[in-house]
Amino acid sequence: MDNLGTTLATLRSTAPLVQCITNFVAMNVSANVLLAVGASPAMVHAREEVAEFAGLAQALCVNIGTLDPAWAEAMEMAVQVMIASGRPWVLDPVGVGATQFRRDVCARLMALRPTVIRGNASEILALAGMGGAGRGADSADPVTAAEASAQDLALRTGAVVAVSGPVDYVTDGVQAFRVANGDALMPRVTALGCSLNGAIAAFAVGQPALPATVAALAYYGLAGERAAGAAGPGSFQVAFLDALYSLTPQEVTAGAKVSRA
Numbered sequence: 001m002d003n004l005g006t007t008l009a010t011l012r013s014t015a016p017l018v019q020c021i022t023n024f025v026a027m028n029v030s031a032n033v034l035l036a037v038g039a040s041p042a043m044v045h046a047r048e049e050v051a052e053f054a055g056l057a058q059a060l061c062v063n064i065g066t067l068d069p070a071w072a073e074a075m076e077m078a079v080q081v082m083i084a085s086g087r088p089w090v091l092d093p094v095g096v097g098a099t100q101f102r103r104d105v106c107a108r109l110m111a112l113r114p115t116v117i118r119g120n121a122s123e124i125l126a127l128a129g130m131g132g133a134g135r136g137a138d139s140a141d142p143v144t145a146a147e148a149s150a151q152d153l154a155l156r157t158g159a160v161v162a163v164s165g166p167v168d169y170v171t172d173g174v175q176a177f178r179v180a181n182g183d184a185l186m187p188r189v190t191a192l193g194c195s196l197n198g199a200i201a202a203f204a205v206g207q208p209a210l211p212a213t214v215a216a217l218a219y220y221g222l223a224g225e226r227a228a229g230a231a232g233p234g235s236f237q238v239a240f241l242d243a244l245y246s247l248t249p250q251e252v253t254a255g256a257k258v259s260r261a
């Protein structure tokens with residue numbers, strides 16, 4: 001894939017409004033990530049306004065991290081608006097293997113055909129009905145173990161499916177790519193995966209979902225590489241935000257470690 005940075009340039013020139021129905025842990029992190037990327041975040045989830053707001057947003061990201069029944073309803077209401085207008089929406093199935101409630105809500109959301117599903121390996125395995133060793137929000141499986149499940153999910157749902165980890169895997173069921181950018185401190189900062197989904201949603205505005213997702217993952221991983229060398233997760237998080245903000249489209253094109261799988 002060539003010129004991955006152009007997707008970032010497009011995003012920054014349009015500053016898309018991204019609605020996030022995300023968890024309490026991720027709200028602040030995700031909003032700061034989206035601002036650093038160059039998008040405009042809004043965390044809106046009340047049933048009384050969620051559909052109306054979705055009419056204003058260019059993209060939506062839905063995350064089940066701190067789920068409750070009212071939010072689950074709100075997610076479906078917002079998604080219906082995005083579907084009706086052909087705008088992208090991204091699903092993050094946080095901890096889907098852990099409880100029946102999460103599995104039920106994800107089954108309903110998957111029936112609404114997400115544009116992109118991004119999770120860690122344990123989450124993608126669980127979503128595909130293949131187990132997954134994750135106990136909560138963190139992965140306990142290698143990315144390679146979830147690649148077949150990702151392909152299966154993509155074919156079943158029509159979504160682009162991304163499995164994040166040391167080397168990310170992205171597929172639309174037909175083509176697949178690996179993205180080797182990143183840093184080992186990234187999973188030591190909470191909600192960086194959740195926030196990645198907001199970035200993917202922003203990248204997917206007006207762009208085909210597969211290259212947009214690959215570009216978002218490469219850019220995100222590159223920001224992790226630039227932040228590497230921090231003393232620990234605290235200063236890493238600060239350096240990571242600065243790196244998202246300062247990376248240029250040219251640097252993304254030059255630094256992306258993307259290969260066909």
Ligand SMILES: Nc1ncnc2c1ncn2[C@@H]1O[C@H](COP(=O)(O)OP(=O)(O)OP(=O)(O)O)[C@@H](O)[C@H]1O
Binds near residue numbers: 139195
């Ligand atoms: N060991 C690693 N080395 C390099 N990059 C990594 C590593 N683990 C994760 N990443 C990167 O970290 C980012 C977040 O992915 P991760 O798999 O940690 O998400 P997650 O488990 O959903 O996180 P959370 O639920 O805490 O938000 C991705 O860009 C991924 O490429």
Ligand SMILES: Cc1ncsc1CCO
Binds near residue numbers: 025026066191194
């Ligand atoms: C730690 C945690 N618990 C529920 S959501 C979340 C954020 C990472 O997914």
Ligand SMILES: [Mg+2]
Binds near residue numbers: 092119120137193194
């Ligand atoms: Mg996650």
